[in-house]
Amino acid sequence: MGHLIPQAILPYVLPVVYAVVIVMVLPLLAGYIVLMERKVMADMQARLGPMRVGPHGLLQPIADAVKLLLKEDIIPENADRLMFWLAPLVSVTMALLAYSALPIGPEFQIADLNIGLLFILAISSLGIYGIVLGGWASNSHYSLLGALRSAAQLVSYETAAGLGLVSVLLLAGSLSMKDIVQAQLDQGVWFIFSVPFGFFIYLVGSIAETNRAPFDLPEAESELVAGYMTEYSGFRWSLYFLAEYANMVIVAGIATTVFLGGWLRPLASFHEHFPGTSIEWPDAFPSLLTLGVAFYCLSLAPKQPVKIQKIVMLAVAILCFILSGALLGALFAPTGVMQGIHGAFWFMAKVFAYLYAFLWFRFTFPRYRFDQLMRLGWRFLIPLALVNVIGVGVAIVLRQQLGWGPVASLIPTTLATLGVAIWLAKDDAPAATVQTADGE
Amino acid sequence: MTERGTNGMGNVSTTVLGADEIILNMGPQHPSTHGVLRVKLKLDGERVVGSECIIGYLHRGVEKIAEHRSYQQFAPYVDRMDYVAAVSNGLGYCEAVEKLLGTEAPPRARVVRTILTELQRIASHLLWLGTHALDIGALTPVFYCFREREEILKIFEKYCGARLTTHAFRIGGLQYETYDGFEQDVKRFCDDFSQKIDEYETLLTENRIWVGRTKGVGILSAEDAIAMGVTGPVLRASGVKWDLRKAQPYAAYDLYEFEIPTRSTGDTYDRYVVRMEEMRQSRRICLQAIENIPTGPIMARIGKVLKPPPGEVYHSIEAPKGELGYYIVSDGTTQPYRVRVRPPSFINLQAFDKMARGALIADVVAIIGTIDIVLGEVDR
Amino acid sequence: MYVLNSILFYFFSALAIASAILMVTRRNIVHAAVFLITTLLATAGIFLQLQAEFLFIVQVILYVGGIMVLFVFVIMLVNLDVSMRLVQFNRQWFVAGALALVLGAQVLFALWAGHTSLRLPAMQVDISPKNTEAVADALFSKYMLPFEIASILLLVAMIGAVVMAKRRV
Numbered sequence: 001m002g003h004l005i006p007q008a009i010l011p012y013v014l015p016v017v018y019a020v021v022i023v024m025v026l027p028l029l030a031g032y033i034v035l036m037e038r039k040v041m042a043d044m045q046a047r048l049g050p051m052r053v054g055p056h057g058l059l060q061p062i063a064d065a066v067k068l069l070l071k072e073d074i075i076p077e078n079a080d081r082l083m084f085w086l087a088p089l090v091s092v093t094m095a096l097l098a099y100s101a102l103p104i105g106p107e108f109q110i111a112d113l114n115i116g117l118l119f120i121l122a123i124s125s126l127g128i129y130g131i132v133l134g135g136w137a138s139n140s141h142y143s144l145l146g147a148l149r150s151a152a153q154l155v156s157y158e159t160a161a162g163l164g165l166v167s168v169l170l171l172a173g174s175l176s177m178k179d180i181v182q183a184q185l186d187q188g189v190w191f192i193f194s195v196p197f198g199f200f201i202y203l204v205g206s207i208a209e210t211n212r213a214p215f216d217l218p219e220a221e222s223e224l225v226a227g228y229m230t231e232y233s234g235f236r237w238s239l240y241f242l243a244e245y246a247n248m249v250i251v252a253g254i255a256t257t258v259f260l261g262g263w264l265r266p267l268a269s270f271h272e273h274f275p276g277t278s279i280e281w282p283d284a285f286p287s288l289l290t291l292g293v294a295f296y297c298l299s300l301a302p303k304q305p306v307k308i309q310k311i312v313m314l315a316v317a318i319l320c321f322i323l324s325g326a327l328l329g330a331l332f333a334p335t336g337v338m339q340g341i342h343g344a345f346w347f348m349a350k351v352f353a354y355l356y357a358f359l360w361f362r363f364t365f366p367r368y369r370f371d372q373l374m375r376l377g378w379r380f381l382i383p384l385a386l387v388n389v390i391g392v393g394v395a396i397v398l399r400q401q402l403g404w405g406p407v408a409s410l411i412p413t414t415l416a417t418l419g420v421a422i423w424l425a426k427d428d429a430p431a432a433t434v435q436t437a438d439g440e
Numbered sequence: 441m442t443e444r445g446t447n448g449m450g451n452v453s454t455t456v457l458g459a460d461e462i463i464l465n466m467g468p469q470h471p472s473t474h475g476v477l478r479v480k481l482k483l484d485g486e487r488v489v490g491s492e493c494i495i496g497y498l499h500r501g502v503e504k505i506a507e508h509r510s511y512q513q514f515a516p517y518v519d520r521m522d523y524v525a526a527v528s529n530g531l532g533y534c535e536a537v538e539k540l541l542g543t544e545a546p547p548r549a550r551v552v553r554t555i556l557t558e559l560q561r562i563a564s565h566l567l568w569l570g571t572h573a574l575d576i577g578a579l580t581p582v583f584y585c586f587r588e589r590e591e592i593l594k595i596f597e598k599y600c601g602a603r604l605t606t607h608a609f610r611i612g613g614l615q616y617e618t619y620d621g622f623e624q625d626v627k628r629f630c631d632d633f634s635q636k637i638d639e640y641e642t643l644l645t646e647n648r649i650w651v652g653r654t655k656g657v658g659i660l661s662a663e664d665a666i667a668m669g670v671t672g673p674v675l676r677a678s679g680v681k682w683d684l685r686k687a688q689p690y691a692a693y694d695l696y697e698f699e700i701p702t703r704s705t706g707d708t709y710d711r712y713v714v715r716m717e718e719m720r721q722s723r724r725i726c727l728q729a730i731e732n733i734p735t736g737p738i739m740a741r742i743g744k745v746l747k748p749p750p751g752e753v754y755h756s757i758e759a760p761k762g763e764l765g766y767y768i769v770s771d772g773t774t775q776p777y778r779v780r781v782r783p784p785s786f787i788n789l790q791a792f793d794k795m796a797r798g799a800l801i802a803d804v805v806a807i808i809g810t811i812d813i814v815l816g817e818v819d820r
Numbered sequence: 821m822y823v824l825n826s827i828l829f830y831f832f833s834a835l836a837i838a839s840a841i842l843m844v845t846r847r848n849i850v851h852a853a854v855f856l857i858t859t860l861l862a863t864a865g866i867f868l869q870l871q872a873e874f875l876f877i878v879q880v881i882l883y884v885g886g887i888m889v890l891f892v893f894v895i896m897l898v899n900l901d902v903s904m905r906l907v908q909f910n911r912q913w914f915v916a917g918a919l920a921l922v923l924g925a926q927v928l929f930a931l932w933a934g935h936t937s938l939r940l941p942a943m944q945v946d947i948s949p950k951n952t953e954a955v956a957d958a959l960f961s962k963y964m965l966p967f968e969i970a971s972i973l974l975l976v977a978m979i980g981a982v983v984m985a986k987r988r989v
Contacts, residue, residue: 041579046583047583080848080850083854084850086854114950114952115874115952118877118881118952119877121881122880123880125881125885125889126880126885128889132889132893133892135852151889155889175952177966213577213579217802313441345450364580364643365577366573366576366644367578367649368649368652368653369802371486372652372653394695
């Protein structure tokens with residue numbers, strides 16, 4: 001293969017291929033995450049969710065996409081046309097650009113920047129312009145205020161989330177995403193177990209950064225003040241929508257890489273083999289799981305009411321069988337291939353688990369009011385994150401000077417941060433806007 | 441529409457940066473105003489400094505229509521006022537006319553009326569809870585509440601054929617006997633229900649975010665409440681222990697044991713707790729009532745054509761929203777001379793301005809929800 | 821490799837110059853802000869092309885993601901329709917034009933006189949890739965005092981801003 005391509009452009013071929021794959025797959029992925037959200041929402045609300053379009057609603061995202069593409073493009077009369085066109089574009093571009101540093105497998109990465117983590121954070125902060133310019137371009141006073149409020153929320157929680165990541169960076173010693181996962185492999189423990197508070201801070205910060213409930217007042221405030229997306233319809237709106245879900249996958253990807261071990265399988269240092277082969281026990285799990293899903297789809301296929309739904313369900317089952325076969329086959333392939341395919345499987349599984357937590361929170365908690373939201377960010381999360389960083393610094397001293405183990409050195413940190421968190425939470429009474437009885 | 445009596449809102453300047461006051465209109469079409477209510481808010485930055493509720497979008501002239509219908513013919517109209525709790529409306533009206541006629545419904549009818557009215561109270565509070573939680577951002581409780589409400593509506597449907605505007609009672613008693621399995625249905629519902637209330641409480645009562653959104657929001661003191669004539673759960677949450685079911689018992693309420701939940705602060709959280717507890721107490725009343733429903737006739741002997749003697753009567757009941765009163769003036773003919781309804785939602789809505797001053801915009805939605813208004817009753 | 825470097829450099833610098841020109845000629849101030857953002861991003865691109873990735877990322881995070889967001893906030897919150905109706909050229913345009921020409925002539929002269937210094941040595945291909953670490957090393961050892969002074973300055977500025985913006989409670 002190498003001699004067919006001129007030497008000069010060989011290093012650029014694989015990244016371009018990955019980039020094209022990601023840009024093609026991502027809208028589909030975002031659409032299916034929306035479907036997953038609707039199904040999970042329905043499950044939590046004691047109902048079924050989309051069931052009609054395709055078996056169990058599996059073709060719903062495609063129907064939605066087609067509808068949005070065919071809708072009329074409406075631009076408000078006094079809107080600033082350049083900004084109106086530019087704003088969703090900025091949002092989507094930044095969301096897609098951040099994927100270039102995300103490692104899905106040990107070799108499955110568009111660009112292994114040695115400032116990878118910082119790059120993704122920087123690109124996420126550029127996504128704010130999409131919101132602010134969108135609010136401005138709508139030529140509506142309330143859209144603008146909603147957009148600015150949303151941007152203020154994003155900026156505040158970015159700081160907190162970034163500080164949560166810094167605590168992990170101290171342990172990993174590098175900004176390159178691949179090195180961070182490697183550090184988790186070397187230290188034998190995922191960073192979520194070493195620095196649970198870093199994970200908690202990043203979790204809350206990332207929910208607020210993607211404007212998800214319970215921090216979605218700027219969006220859901222369309223009850224009172226029009227959000228920044230109001231004037232957008234059809235394809236432009238679908239770009240914003242895509243950007244939002246792409247952002248969700250990005251923050252899930254960062255959390256997975258930094259806290260949950262990236263592409264590492266759960267028992268990465270457990271090397272017991274199946275007798276007689278060189279296959280390790282935990283490696284059989286992915287193919288068994290997809291095999292199970294395939295059989296489940298197969299069992300559901302005869303129960304579909306309409307013939308076309310039966311066919312699509314069978315197609316899904318066959319797809320799962322192929323996937324299972326690929327995962328199984330990878331076990332017998334050379335190490336690079338196996339790591340690549342299984343790595344991608346574990347990465348996606350962890351990303352979906354993180355996203356499930358997002359969805360779970362959305363349908364369980366009510367919404368924070370904006371001042372309570374800002375108070376939470378500035379007066380609880382950021383001090384907690386600072387204490388966490390200092391604590392991890394102390395832990396590193398313990399590890400290097402006194403020789404404590406990787407997890408043991410972090411226990412005092414965790415306990416101290418827990419104490420500070422409890423103290424801050426008590427101090428932060430929720431009745432921030434107690435009015436006196438005469439309405440002062 | 442002139443702007444007289446605009447609560448002192450006056451002139452405003454319209455700088456963008458919110459340094460001065462702006463007027464925000466939550467128009468009649470709005471997902472959170474529970475009907476066609478228009479609220480004009482005068483804002484200083486984020487805080488509400490004045491408000492005005494503009495109603496009348498659902499005015500249908502019900503009281504005027506009453507003057508041209510016979511007493512029995514008017515009964516279905518009454519359901520359409522508070523359409524969320526139609527059975528209570530019917531109870532109030534039928535009892536008021538019975539008082540005018542000087543009769544009383546037979547014991548069996550009174551007990552069945554109590555059971556249905558208490559079920560309706562639970563249904564009304566469930567709808568309130570679901571929509572209030574939805575306004576504050578909890579997307580899930582509304583589905584659970586409607587699932588329970590569905591059970592109650594099924595019982596109503598089996599009893600009188602309608603789910604929402606039931607016309608369940610007649611002047612003098614009941615038209616329909618309870619159907620076979622009525623007691624079992626009600627018992628089954630009540631047995632499941634306490635677990636379900638616990639489910640809602642798990643989601644909301646101790647939740648930091650819920651408490652943060654509702655505690656200290658929309659405080660109404662007891663003096664203000666009494667001065668404005670506010671009744672119902674709003675009054676009880678402000679600390680006044682007043683419930684017509686205990687103070688002036690009607691139907692069969694004097695036969696049963698139940699508590700009147702009261703709280704002290706009068707904020708949104710207290711009103712939430714009061715209504716949750718009221719649902720439990722209603723369930724308790726239903727369980728006691730179905731233990732022994734007396735046998736006997738279900739209709740008093742009053743004849744087909746009703747011509748009450750000239751006179752007037754005021755009779756009020758404790759509807760889910762507050763004191764629902766009927767003032768009926770009869771001139772001796774088959775049609776009333778005047779029927780005046782004391783709508784609890786309308787009078788409770790007066791307290792909105794008091795509650796909203798000093799609140800943030802995001803709280804206004806919570807305050808409208810917590811008063812529990814139904815525009816059909818406010819406007820009639 | 822060298823060709824790619826040149827292409828990138830000319831692309832980014834053309835973008836920077838074009839954006840800068842567009843920025844100063846727009847009447848709509850939000851458009852001007854957006855073109856300033858583009859200019860800063862193009863400059864960051866030049867840093868990246870020179871393999872100074874830490875400078876690139878700092879330029880993006882601080883300048884574009886922080887300072888320009890602030891600019892844009894202020895522009896959008898303050899009612900600036902008035903500025904669009906301002907007269908663009910006042911009566912002193914002749915003097916201003918003459919001064920600009922003189923300044924331009926001085927810059928051109930300086931460039932011509934010192935043109936030998938513009939011939940820089942060819943870039944070594946094996947520059948150490950870890951310039952984040954290098955910057956951190958320098959910042960925390962040799963330049964520790966200026967670093968701390970700068971952070972205290974920022975803290976003071978932040979406290980001042982919060983105090984001034986707080987309303988009377």
